[in-house]
Amino acid sequence: MQFVNRTGSGKWGGTTSYYWPKTGSLVFAAYSPKAADLAYDAAKDEFSTKTDYVQSTNLAQTVDLLWSPLTTTSHDKSGGAVAMTFYHAMSWVTIQAVAANTESENRFKVKSVELNGIVNKGSFKTHDAGITWTPSTAPTDVQKLSVFSNTDYTAIEKMDPATVLENNPKGTVVIPQSLGDAVTLTVVFTQKMPTHEWSADQTLTFKLSQCKVGGESLNSWVNGKHYIYTLSFNLKGEGEGDNEIRIAPSLTDWENVTADSINAQ
Numbered sequence: 001m002q003f004v005n006r007t008g009s010g011k012w013g014g015t016t017s018y019y020w021p022k023t024g025s026l027v028f029a030a031y032s033p034k035a036a037d038l039a040y041d042a043a044k045d046e047f048s049t050k051t052d053y054v055q056s057t058n059l060a061q062t063v064d065l066l067w068s069p070l071t072t073t074s075h076d077k078s079g080g081a082v083a084m085t086f087y088h089a090m091s092w093v094t095i096q097a098v099a100a101n102t103e104s105e106n107r108f109k110v111k112s113v114e115l116n117g118i119v120n121k122g123s124f125k126t127h128d129a130g131i132t133w134t135p136s137t138a139p140t141d142v143q144k145l146s147v148f149s150n151t152d153y154t155a156i157e158k159m160d161p162a163t164v165l166e167n168n169p170k171g172t173v174v175i176p177q178s179l180g181d182a183v184t185l186t187v188v189f190t191q192k193m194p195t196h197e198w199s200a201d202q203t204l205t206f207k208l209s210q211c212k213v214g215g216e217s218l219n220s221w222v223n224g225k226h227y228i229y230t231l232s233f234n235l236k237g238e239g240e241g242d243n244e245i246r247i248a249p250s251l252t253d254w255e256n257v258t259a260d261s262i263n264a265q
Contacts, residue, residue: 026075028082031067038067045070048125052136055090055120055175057143059168065089069128087129088254091221093172093229095147095185096162100234100246107192108233109153111201113165115145115172117182122175131223135177142182147172153190156233165231176223179209185247187231211249218249226254 004018020026031038031047038047047067055063066086075082095113099105120143122135135141148154148165156163166172177183186205190198211218211229221227232246 027071028075028084029068029070030084030086032065032086033063036063036065042070046125046127049123052121052123053175055173057118057120057145059145059147059166059170059172062168062170062173063090064170064173067126067131069126085129087131088224089124089126089131090173091176091223092226092254093147093174093221094164094226095166095172095229095231096164097156097231097233098162099156099159100232101159104156104233104235105159106155106157107235108156109190109198110148110156110163110165110231111150111153111188111190112146112186113148113188114186115147115174116184116186116205117180118143118145118174119177120175122177131176133176133223135175145172145174162230174221176221178220179218181207181209183208185229189233191233191235206247208249211247213249213251218251224254226252228252 004016029040029042029045029047031040036053037050039050040047053065065088067089068084068086071082071084093115097108097110099108119135119141121138121141122133124131124133126132146167148167150167154163154165184205184207186203188201188203190201193199208229209217209219218227227249228251229247229249232248234246
């Protein structure tokens with residue numbers, strides 16, 4: 001078994017070039033990024049953590065951890081490029097907002113969005129295209145994630161399209177985990193009053209475990225899934241002093257990523 005690595009568009013193996021053997025064939029397995037420093041058991045085709053994996057709470061350093069299990073058949077130089085399918089080890093969370101109706105358009109502005117009670121440390125073991133995570137239970141590994149912040153506020157202009165509320169263009173990628181009562185979404189916003197002045201900041205907190213998808217409780221995040229939570233800002237009429245935010249989560253599959261061809265010749 002030979003370990004090689006590649007950074008950017010450089011050669012596989014760094015400064016060392018690798019070539020097909022004159023006889024025989026090869027099988028391949030891989031993970032990304034190299035900095036994850038995973039262990040690999042070739043006999044079982046399992047990647048696992050050498051030490052607990054930590055996902056940074058600084059979302060600017062978000063890491064989309066990927067792995068590709070052992071290629072199902074041996075390959076030699078006659079087969080051309082080796083096709084390798086990579087799978088996402090993490091979950092992807094997006095927070096967006098809409099006006100619930102035309103009366104609510106341009107009547108709300110968002111200052112910040114936070115995810116609370118997020119476990120950012122754990123261990124895992126892969127099994128072919130599957131992965132089993134064991135998130136940490138230590139209180140010190142339960143963190144708050146600042147998903148969005150704008151001291152000048154961001155207006156929720158339309159019913160459609162939704163306004164994505166995130167500062168990190170790479171998104172919020174987290175360790176797959178159960179969603180207990182401590183996992184909450186906190187939004188700070190202001191609304192336009194009947195006097196046409198903006199209200200003082202208001203803060204609302206939601207338990208994400210109370211959200212549903214297709215009538216079923218969404219009480220955990222699974223690897224390879226993109227979870228989209230939509231804040232629906234609803235103004236219930238001028239002067240009533242009664243407005244609400246509803247949360248309507250939706251879920252789309254996270255597409256697999258196939259690596260570029262490996263030029264092994």
